[in-house]
Amino acid sequence: MYGRETPCITNIWLGYIAYRMGARLLIVLSHVSKHYGNICALDDVTLNITKGEFVFLVGPSGAGKSTLLQLLFREEKASEGSVVVDNLNVTRLPRRHVPLLRRKVGVVFQDFKLLNSKTVFENVAFVLQVTGAPKSFIRRRVPQVLNLVGLAGKERAYPEQLSGGEQQRASLARAIANSPRLILADEPTGNLDRDSSWSIMRLLAEFNKRGATVLVATHDWPIVDAMQRRVVEINEGKITRDDEQGGYSRSVATNRALGR
Amino acid sequence: MLRLIGRSVVEGFKSIWAHGLMSLASVGTVAVSLLVLAVFLVVAANLSYVADILEEQVEIVAYCSPEFDREWRETLIEKAEAIPGVGSVAFVGREEALDRLREQFGSQADLLSAVEDDNPLRDHLEITVEDPERIESVARSVGEIQSIDDVAYQREVVERLYSVTEALRTAGVGLVFLLAAATFLLISNTIRLTIFARRDEIEVMRLVGASSAFIWGPLVVEGLLLGMIGAGIAGIAIYWGYQDLVGSLHISLPFLPILGPQPLIGNLIQLLLIIGAMLGIMSSWFSAQRYVKI
Known part of the structure; x- marks a missing residue:
């Protein structure tokens, strides 16, 4: 956003192909595998996500949801296959261009990853400083995003003075400060109570409505069931289900009946 | 930036x-x-x-043997001057040598009082050499003069210093x-x-x-x-x-x-x-x- 991307030939090609196909794809995983030694975290995963989609990534713990997210912002590198995010070939991205990818992606974690030594304002401003935004812009932008997540008035609070839900909202504010095209959330409601979880999910849906593509890995089946969005289920490193509008598991009714 | x-x-x-x-x-x-x-x-x-x-002081000091008789002083100087490559020759008596030392010591000259009664210094010749490169051969010739006991020249010292x-x-x-x-x-x-x-x-x-x-x-x-x-x-x-x-x-x-x-x-x-x-x-x-x- 502030730094210019250097176009490289493969990315131009991929962009062109995507354009010709008429599919405005933001994420293209083709035959992606990830091994950690002998352990296979992802096994031949192929997945396309179109710009503007809201996708739930579900599945049991250790199924490979987090690994899949990590591949998308190059926290991890795929062992096989290709990962393309917003026309950037992530697997072949030279190290010095990794920051450019990460500026396009806002990431939210279960444990918030806020800096406890900085106030809420500073935590959000930090992202913008890192990308070299001018001070005047930061002063304007930070209250704007804090307002958006409903934290207006908490600028001077330290993360430890906030509730879990508020902390997650602060981390959401940080994730969107850069206006990323893609928001990745790894168990964003894992540490939160019901009401806070809903408020976070509603915010993610709101950002989606404003144009961001959102990918949420979650265990929170009541919310998944209620929101009726695209659901991709992963089991033992493989995609086992991809429903355009689905619930947490194949049969929502069964879950409800069992009271799970 | x-x-x-x-x-x-x-x-x-x-x-x-x-x-x-x-x-x-x-x-x-x-x-x-x-x-x-x-x-x-x-x-x-x-x-x-x-x-x-x-190194700048290309000078040979030739010490006379303790038994040296000062009557032969002129002969000694002539002999030294006859050696090719020698510039000037000066005879320095032991008393003079002590005086010089006293001067060098300046304010600390009383350190020398211990040796004043029995001057340990010797008569010697101070010989300058025309060409510093040839100091070694000149020194050898000077050493062959009768009643010259010992020859010292700075180059040796200089070389030792350099190696240290x-x-x-x-x-x-x-x-x-x-x-x-x-x-x-x-x-x-x-x-x-x-x-x-x-x-x-x-x-x-x-x-x-x-x-x-x-x-x-x-x-x-x-x-x-x-x-x-x-x-x-x-x-x-x-x-x-x-x-x-x-x-x-x-x-x-x-x-x-x-x-x-x-x-x-x-x-x-x-x-x-x-x-x-x-x-x-x-x-x-x-x-x-x-x-x-x-």
Whole structure:
């Protein structure tokens, strides 16, 4: 956003192909595998996500949801296959261009990853400083995003003075400060109570409505069931289900009946 | 860019302050290592200074045997003058030699009172040589003159001095390499501590797309500062120490040739600062490369 991307030939090609196909794809995983030694975290995963989609990534713990997210912002590198995010070939991205990818992606974690030594304002401003935004812009932008997540008035609070839900909202504010095209959330409601979880999910849906593509890995089946969005289920490193509008598991009714 | 440098400097200072003890240890090792280097260099510089002075005096001193009878003095001088390559010849009696020594000692001349009753010095010839290159053959010829006991000329002394200087320099450089390695390890360890202490912040920086310059900047500045502060301390120590030494030597041993503090110490401090800065940058760079993944 502030730094210019250097176009490289493969990315131009991929962009062109995507354009010709008429599919405005933001994420293209083709035959992606990830091994950690002998352990296979992802096994031949192929997945396309179109710009503007809201996708739930579900599945049991250790199924490979987090690994899949990590591949998308190059926290991890795929062992096989290709990962393309917003026309950037992530697997072949030279190290010095990794920051450019990460500026396009806002990431939210279960444990918030806020800096406890900085106030809420500073935590959000930090992202913008890192990308070299001018001070005047930061002063304007930070209250704007804090307002958006409903934290207006908490600028001077330290993360430890906030509730879990508020902390997650602060981390959401940080994730969107850069206006990323893609928001990745790894168990964003894992540490939160019901009401806070809903408020976070509603915010993610709101950002989606404003144009961001959102990918949420979650265990929170009541919310998944209620929101009726695209659901991709992963089991033992493989995609086992991809429903355009689905619930947490194949049969929502069964879950409800069992009271799970 | 300017903002990046500014931020790096501020964060670098903060970090040094935050790791007080470890920073102190790093600064201390840098200071000690560089001080040792400085002492070696100062001693070597002075030795080669003395050698240079002596080399200019191309003079042969031929000592007469104790039984030498002064009646034969003229004959002796003629004999010496007859040797090819000899410039001038002067006879110096033992009394005169003692007087000269007394003069050299200046205020400390009373040191000589012990030997005044029984002058241990000998009559000798002072022979200048036309061509310094030929001093060796001239000295040999002079030594063959009857009643000349012993011949000394400065070149021998000069050469010995040069070889001592050389040895000192080699030893100094060797020792300094060892100390530099120790300094390197300590600084890079301090930087590693910084990386560890700030791992959350670094993780967030990576996550939101900070460039590596943004992450490494403060670390490299911290290393640079540690190195330069250490070098500064070593510089101040050698400056004061040497000035003191020169001052007291001028009073107690005024005849000893010693280099003045300037420009020797000025150059030395510049050298120390450069070495300190390079060590600091190199070791912090090493740590950043090694412990911060992008």
